[in-house]
Amino acid sequence: MMLRWAEATRVKVHAIAESLGNLLVETFHYLALFAIGAVTAWAGLVAFLGMVEKGSISVDDILLLFIYLELGAMVGIYFKTNHMPVRFLIYVAITALTRLLISDVSHHHRPDMGVVYISGAILLLAIAILVVRFASSRFPAATAGSGSRTQRSTDSEAESMD
Template identity: 85%
Template sequence: MLLRRAEAMRLKVHTAAESLGNLFVETFHYLSLFAIGAITAWAGLVAFLGMVEKGNVTVDDILLLFIYLELGAMVGIYFKTNHMPVRFLIYVAITALTRLLISDVSHHHRPDMGVVYISGAILLLAVAILVVRYASSRFPAVSAESRHRLPRDNEAETLE
């Protein structure tokens, strides 16, 4: 009897501590996401205003705006699903490398091994996206609900 009450009390303390910890972690995540979203929007706006002030737009500028768009989409997806889309990080990397490649070729006008290296890195990241997509479809992740479920009342009775 005493052991059963002690176990029930332990489960209540565990549940309360887990709920409080989840509250703090989720609060931090949401505040961080708001900050990241606001900074991304601000950076995109500053880049856009710089293009307007400059009076012309280059492919580099457009790709930079795509990077900001992808970062904003990542924040939005995390808000909706509570999962960080790794593929979007890879998309950002591919866009950044493409921007670097276009800038390098347009400014230096000479193909060298740097172009091959950057192209190889883009190819490697594209293969990584295929691997991540295959792995996520073949081995789906555990849902957040099953990870953070609260213990049921009858679980305390079965533990002795």
Template identity: 75%
Template sequence: MKWAEKLRGSLHAQADSLGNLCVEAFHYLALFGIGAITAWAAVSAFLGMVEKGSVSVDDILLLFIYLELGAMVGIYFKTNHMPIRFLLYVAITALTRLLIGDVSHHNAPDLGIIYLCGGILLLAFAILVVRYGSSRYPSVKEKSDS
């Protein structure tokens, strides 16, 4: 019966290795796809600005959103950890872009501006909480030199 147990262990190890290979292959393909689509969208937006012949603050903030998405993909590619703070930065930039567009196109202030500012403040507070949590309770324990 030892041979059966040894065969089962070997089969389990091979299936585990094959499964890990498939998951990692999908992971890298998806990252390259997301990165390529982000770069394509950024180049397309930039060429649209050049074609238009002028650039607005909305356009610049859109390029910052693409930059943050690209940085997020790069960090995820290198560390295999989702940088939640970058998602929050993207959300803040998107709300700021919406706020600037709303203020520049609609001169009458309304309650929507307060909601957008409150959302930005809430996201900024969330970044503070995430930063505090990651510094106080790191997910990876540092090895001591003792």
């Protein structure tokens, strides 16, 4: 009799602790997402205002805005699906390397091995996207539960939001 009471109490305490832990984790999760989204929007706005103040916009500036756009899209998709497509991180890396390549060639006007290295890195990242897309279509992520925050989206489902 006493063992049943102790086991029932343990189960209740475990359920309360799990619920409280989930609440704290999700609260932190939402606050962190809002903070990252706000910082990204702020950085994009500051960059845009700097371009307006300068009076001219270069390709470097436009690519920087695309980087902020991709970061904002990553936050939005993660907020909606609780899933971070790795492809978005690769897209940001490709855009950053493209920005570096254009900036280097336009400012220094001399192609050297650095251009080849950056182009090779972009090619490797493009191949990585192909591999990730193939793998996600061939081996989709398993869904866990039916709740909106616990359900995991496959990379191909998040792809429809691109």
